[in-house]
Amino acid sequence: MRKVLxxxxxxxxxxxxxxxxxxxxxxxxxxxxxxxxYMARELPKIGGVFLxxxxxxxAINMVYGAAGSGVRVMTSSSSPGMALKQEGIxxxxxxxxxxxxxxxxxxxxxxxxxxxxxxxxxxxxRGGGNGDYRLVxxxxxxxQELVDLIIEGFDIxxxxxxxxxxxxxxxIGQMMEPVEFKEPKKRDLPEKDxxxxxxxxKRKPNIINSLYLAPEELEKHxxxxxxxxxxxxxxEVKVQSYNIEDGDVVIAAYGTxxxxxxxxxxxxxxxxxxxxxxxxxxxWPYPYxxxxxxxxxxxxxxxxEMNNGQMIDDVKIAVEGKYPVYFYGRTGGxxxxxxxxxxxxxxxxxxxx
Amino acid sequence: MTVxxxxxxxxxxxxxxxCPGCTHGIVHRLVGEALEExxxxxxxxxxxxxxxxxxxxxxxxxxxxxxxxxRAPAVATGIKRVRPENFVFTYQGDGDLASIGTAxxxxxxxxxxxxxxxxxxxxxxxxxxxxMAPTTLIGQKATTAPLGRDEAHSGKPIKMSELLATIDxxxxxxxxxxxxxxxxxxxxxxxxxxFKLQIEGKGFGxxxxxxxxPTNWGLTPEESLRWLEENxxxxxxxxxxxxPKEDD
Amino acid sequence: MxxxxxxxxxxxxxxxxxxxxxTYAGMIEDKNVSWLPSYGPEMRGGTANCGVIISNEPxxxxxxxxxxxxxxxxKPSLDKFEKFVNKGGKLFVNSSLIEAKSxxxxxxxxxxxxxxxxNELGNSRVANMVMLGAYLEAxxxxxxxxxxxxxxxxxxxxxxxLLPINKEALKKGGEFVRxxxxxxxxxxx
Numbered sequence: 001m002r003k004v005l006x007x008x009x010x011x012x013x014x015x016x017x018x019x020x021x022x023x024x025x026x027x028x029x030x031x032x033x034x035x036x037x038y039m040a041r042e043l044p045k046i047g048g049v050f051l052x053x054x055x056x057x058x059a060i061n062m063v064y065g066a067a068g069s070g071v072r073v074m075t076s077s078s079s080p081g082m083a084l085k086q087e088g089i090x091x092x093x094x095x096x097x098x099x100x101x102x103x104x105x106x107x108x109x110x111x112x113x114x115x116x117x118x119x120x121x122x123x124x125x126r127g128g129g130n131g132d133y134r135l136v137x138x139x140x141x142x143x144q145e146l147v148d149l150i151i152e153g154f155d156i157x158x159x160x161x162x163x164x165x166x167x168x169x170x171x172i173g174q175m176m177e178p179v180e181f182k183e184p185k186k187r188d189l190p191e192k193d194x195x196x197x198x199x200x201x202k203r204k205p206n207i208i209n210s211l212y213l214a215p216e217e218l219e220k221h222x223x224x225x226x227x228x229x230x231x232x233x234x235x236e237v238k239v240q241s242y243n244i245e246d247g248d249v250v251i252a253a254y255g256t257x258x259x260x261x262x263x264x265x266x267x268x269x270x271x272x273x274x275x276x277x278x279x280x281x282x283x284w285p286y287p288y289x290x291x292x293x294x295x296x297x298x299x300x301x302x303x304x305e306m307n308n309g310q311m312i313d314d315v316k317i318a319v320e321g322k323y324p325v326y327f328y329g330r331t332g333g334x335x336x337x338x339x340x341x342x343x344x345x346x347x348x349x350x351x352x353x
Numbered sequence: 354m355t356v357x358x359x360x361x362x363x364x365x366x367x368x369x370x371x372c373p374g375c376t377h378g379i380v381h382r383l384v385g386e387a388l389e390e391x392x393x394x395x396x397x398x399x400x401x402x403x404x405x406x407x408x409x410x411x412x413x414x415x416x417x418x419x420x421x422x423x424r425a426p427a428v429a430t431g432i433k434r435v436r437p438e439n440f441v442f443t444y445q446g447d448g449d450l451a452s453i454g455t456a457x458x459x460x461x462x463x464x465x466x467x468x469x470x471x472x473x474x475x476x477x478x479x480x481x482x483x484x485m486a487p488t489t490l491i492g493q494k495a496t497t498a499p500l501g502r503d504e505a506h507s508g509k510p511i512k513m514s515e516l517l518a519t520i521d522x523x524x525x526x527x528x529x530x531x532x533x534x535x536x537x538x539x540x541x542x543x544x545x546x547x548f549k550l551q552i553e554g555k556g557f558g559x560x561x562x563x564x565x566x567p568t569n570w571g572l573t574p575e576e577s578l579r580w581l582e583e584n585x586x587x588x589x590x591x592x593x594x595x596x597p598k599e600d601d
Numbered sequence: 602m603x604x605x606x607x608x609x610x611x612x613x614x615x616x617x618x619x620x621x622x623x624t625y626a627g628m629i630e631d632k633n634v635s636w637l638p639s640y641g642p643e644m645r646g647g648t649a650n651c652g653v654i655i656s657n658e659p660x661x662x663x664x665x666x667x668x669x670x671x672x673x674x675x676k677p678s679l680d681k682f683e684k685f686v687n688k689g690g691k692l693f694v695n696s697s698l699i700e701a702k703s704x705x706x707x708x709x710x711x712x713x714x715x716x717x718x719x720n721e722l723g724n725s726r727v728a729n730m731v732m733l734g735a736y737l738e739a740x741x742x743x744x745x746x747x748x749x750x751x752x753x754x755x756x757x758x759x760x761x762x763l764l765p766i767n768k769e770a771l772k773k774g775g776e777f778v779r780x781x782x783x784x785x786x787x788x789x790x
Contacts, residue, residue: 005621005624005634005636023431023434023435025431030640031640049434049435051430051434051464054456054457054459054463055456057424057457058424058457058460061420061421061428062427062430062431063431064420065418065420065435066432066434068428068432069432069436071435088424095419142660170640171637171663174640175635175638176621176635176636177636177660177663178628196417197398197436197439198396198415198416198436198439198440199396199415199416200396201394205413205416205417206416206417207417207418209417209419210419211408259663260662337666338661
């Protein structure tokens with residue numbers, strides 16, 4: 001297929017449709033409204049349904065109903081709206097329903113702002129809702145990867161019967177880049193024989209549920225969920241690394257921030273510095289093992305985020321105290337510049353901090 | 354011997370957890386019978402609430418979802434929009450529908466979702482142990498209104514049927530009760546008519562059923578029925594608030 | 602080659618559109634490209650801007666801070682972005698709406714009366730294309746055929762009939778720059 005130039009938010013919609021998703025329930029919020037707008041325009045053309053819900057809470061519960069009925073379904077929002085969706089997300093994790101949820105993050109807390117940020121890392125990777133659950137969290141760095149991960153995300157969701165979250169920010173949602181739509185690697189997807197479709201008098205009723213009143217049953221259910229999460233951790237980690245065998249400093253960054261870091265690294269290399277990069281693509285499961293490959297001489301790990309330090313917790317877990325871990329971040333919608341990162345790396349390199 | 358009564362196929366063969374004298378059981382039976390008699394049991398997908406009827410998914414003999422508190426109408430919307438050929442209903446209590454889920458119920462009516470709702474109004478939170486509901490009557494005692502509901506503090510009880518009847522997309526709104534065999538028959542008729550509305554694709558329908566909660570009211574089952582008739586019906590008048598018009 | 606272009610003006614002046622056309626055209630020429638807009642309430646009648654990157658290398662940060670060129674359609678945008686043009690870079694000023702002169706003496710500054718030219722062409726809405734034409738003439742970053750293709754991509758086949766007047770606007774902008782260029786070529790930094 002030929003390349004097309006697409007805005008991130010619209011590319012998400014196109015990718016979802018490509019993945020066979022015909023249903024979208026959402027609520028407008030900047031900076032992701034182009035996605036529901038795109039779906040409102042495109043889904044009716046393919047016999048699908050776009051519905052603007054009365055709230056983010058209703059939207060995620062519509063997704064719960066639709067996913068429970070066995071279809072591929074999506075919702076999207078931005079940070080404050082995503083906070084509202086947590087109830088439904090927890091229920092879907094509990095009832096083991098597949099769906100793709102897109103968070104195009106903006107600054108917080110509270111109403112915050114509308115400019116790009118990465119302040120929902122904790123919410124996404126630690127579980128913003130109640131209970132011991134995990135989402136598969138995918139963090140694309142460019143519009144092409146966004147498209148690829150949406151398409152694969154639907155497969156991951158169906159394979160494990162688990163919600164998948166795409167964690168982007170206002171920048172990737174708003175920017176335009178060339179994309180092409182590629183087939184994902186084939187996965188063996190199970191039949192959705194658990195879905196509510198009406199019994200047709202041919203089988204026992206199917207029940208979509210997350211309530212287990214007997215403690216021993218709920219524990220059993222949780223043990224089953226944890227086994228599933230372990231399998232995901234074994235099979236689904238995605239990470240991109242650069243020069244970690246040789247870097248005097250290694251930077252950890254994800255999403256659009258990692259692109260700014262790449263620009264900074266090119267700048268540093270021109271000045272003769274050796275700098276590596278670990279870019280997690282899955283934020284959960286986190287690529288902890290990748291950090292074991294960093295060379296012993298490395299002077300420190302610099303985590304760069306558009307927040308006040310959230311992924312840094314995972315970086316610290318990953319390096320197990322072997323290297324000092326530093327942080328550089330901007331927040332509130334301020335985007336770090338390559339120059340700022342260059343300066344920080346030089347400070348670490350020169351032992352100034 | 355002539356069979357004069359048979360349990361409906363619309364209900365599963367399990368013992369319910371409802372308290373003795375609670376009218377949930379009657380309403381469950383009516384819903385099950387309506388599904389069976391209208392021939393939609395095999396394609397029905399129900400949505401259970403949070404509240405006393407939280408386990409309704411074990412009792413209705415059809416595919417079921419258990420929804421978060423108040424969200425059953427949104428869940429039902431999701432199901433109906435992707436499976437318009439199926440019959441979709443919610444079964445909700447007053448805390449669920451008239452308090453935490455007011456936005457969801459108002460907006461299914463507003464969109465005219467082709468789903469049916471059974472609304473159990475017993476003027477109290479049953480499952481959590483007798484707290485005040487938005488439908489608790491003035492002066493009625495509840496664990497969170499120990500001196501009785503006070504209008505100055507909590508307002509007057511909300512009348513959901515009257516409210517929903519003002520919304521265009523709500524095509525069938527009726528309040529019934531099940532305190533006597535006569536009322537039970539009328540209730541069943543209303544539920545069937547409401548369900549027919551969905552089958553005919555005419556829009557949103559709701560039947561509010563005034564119900565008892567002997568346990569939390571602190572009354573015997575029989576006293577409860579009398580209390581309902583003497584206190585609830587005068588405030589929540591029975592009858593039809595909305596029927597589909599000719600051109601609906 | 603890496604062009605980092607800031608395009609800024611009032612909402613409604615078509616700054617987003619010429620950014621998109623440029624980006625599309627870059628893609629057609631097999632360059633790596635990105636287009637990043639400002640967004641939010643400031644778009645509603647306030648200042649709008651977008652940053653375009655056209656590069657032989659994969660695009661790193663899509664944020665255009667230091668630009669190789671800036672196309673400036675109104676005064677507030679001049680105040681905001683003039684200082685971020687790289688030394689030796691190019692600044693295109695819509696002199697129909699901006700009386701002020703640039704304070705920079707280390708960059709090439711082109712003053713284009715874009716609205717007047719557009720009005721002479723009979724459509725005030727093509728002022729943005731006049732500016733784009735000026736940019737293309739001065740930088741030779743992208744071929745005109747790709748720009749025309751990009752125009753149809755951005756505006757759709759149903760508005761392809763507007764292509765002739767837009768082409769005319771591009772041409773006029775280019776001509777205007779050629780005149781100024783003669784003068785600028787005598788300059789050295």
